Amino acid sequence: MVPRFDGIHTGSKLIVNNRGKQLGRRGLIVSGASGTGKSTSITQLGKRFQIEFERRHPGIPDRIPVVYIVTPPDANPKALAMELARFLGLPISSADNSQSLSHTVAAVMRRAGTGLVLVDEIHRLDLTTRKGKDASDQLKYFFDTISATFVYAGLDLDESSLFSGVRGRQIAGRFIPINTRSFAHNTVEAKRDWIKLVATMEHSLRLHKHVPGALVELAPYLHARTGGMIGSLDQLIYEAANDAIADGTEKISKPHLEAVILDIAANNQYEPPGRRSRR
Ligand SMILES: Nc1ncnc2c1ncn2[C@@H]1O[C@H](COP(=O)(O)OP(=O)(O)OP(=O)(O)O)[C@@H](O)[C@H]1O
Ligand SMILES: [Mg+2]
Structure with missing residues (x-):
């Protein structure tokens, strides 16, 4: 595996800076064209974090240092919470109430010591729709209530609605952007x-x-x-x-x-x- 982009480096630095902080944490947004290695680089960051975590805290059971989800198509708040719940292995039913589900998910992540939350395919959040705005608020709720580093990855995010409106500006103010590109061959x-x-x-x-x-x-x-x-x-x-x-x-x-x-x-x-x- 070739170390690609400064994403892993920037991500690792960010995690160290965020450690122990409830307020003022910053996230990372990895954006680029399809096949430029976004998912690979964020999962690599996750692997490194998990290994480092286990080295620093050996033998502690029931820990889930890294959480990885793929934004579901047409995501609403409940769908996002359900993706997280599935990753955490929580028993869920579609009849579960959206709010109590998100409280449970946040509580479990806090208890499991989750320090890194990776959200892939974030361009699926359409911040021009009510549903997309609500889903973005749901993510912000997790961001605020779990003291972890959040990393988002998605397709050409500059062209998406992710940074539009008040919510978009809030994301832009909190996240450091990293762009993945194809390799050049001109120098x-x-x-x-x-x-x-x-x-x-x-x-x-x-x-x-x-x-x-x-x-x-x-x-x-x-x-x-x-x-x-x-x-x-x-x-x-x-x-x-x-x-x-x-x-x-x-x-x-x-x-x-x-x-x-x-x-x-x-x-x-x-x-x-x-x-x-x-x-
Ligand atoms: N650093 C790397 N070294 C070797 N292979 C890599 C590296 N990064 C990515 N790849 C390979 O390139 C392919 C595409 O990478 P990846 O799925 O991460 O791209 P992506 O940007 O997430 O694409 P999409 O937007 O379509 O999801 C994968 O098969 C992966 O194995
Ligand atoms: Mg991908």
Whole structure:
């Protein structure tokens, strides 16, 4: 796993600064295009926090240091509380009253010593609707009543309604923004970073005949194919490796990579050399 963005670093620093604070805590908002590694980086932050927590407080049972939820589509306050309750393993029924459910969830998180709350797909909160505003208020209630660091992640949040209106301004005033982007390939440094990523993924391959460095040599081609999207690169190498296993060659060659059909975004930006020269 390649350490990506300053998200993990900023997140870790934030957690330390927030420790023991009920008031004045700050959160982190990770925003970017699909496949740029938002979910991966926040779950990595969660893993680190959990490991660190267990190292600092060994042997304490019934602790839930990290909570991770995905914002449900068309979220309302109760749906958010139910997601948290499910993660915590609480017995819930749809007949439960929304307010008592959120009180129970907050109480359990306090008792379980939850110190990090990760909320993914936050762009699903539509702050232009009543339901979305109520759901945002619900999150703010948890923010205020659980002394944890809150981390939100979502698609291109600058373009969403998350920062609009009074609630949006409140979020903007409390959260530090981090943007995830595709890898560039226009400077020596950017190329070096891209090669590092390719090398890490290549290193994790378990193909009997793969010659180390073969993928690194194809780094410019891999960038052209994927547009520098970490998710597309992951997919490309994963599928090519599977094909190399299926056809018995046990090493990734350019035809394996050429044969992989990538996502629409990667396909749209890719210009094979032949097509480029015809323009
Ligand atoms: N640092 C990394 N090192 C290696 N692989 C990574 C890294 N970050 C992300 N990936 C891979 O890239 C893929 C996409 O990442 P991820 O799901 O985190 O993107 P996302 O920004 O959350 O996308 P979406 O908005 O569609 O949910 C995943 O398959 C993941 O394994
Ligand atoms: Mg994601």
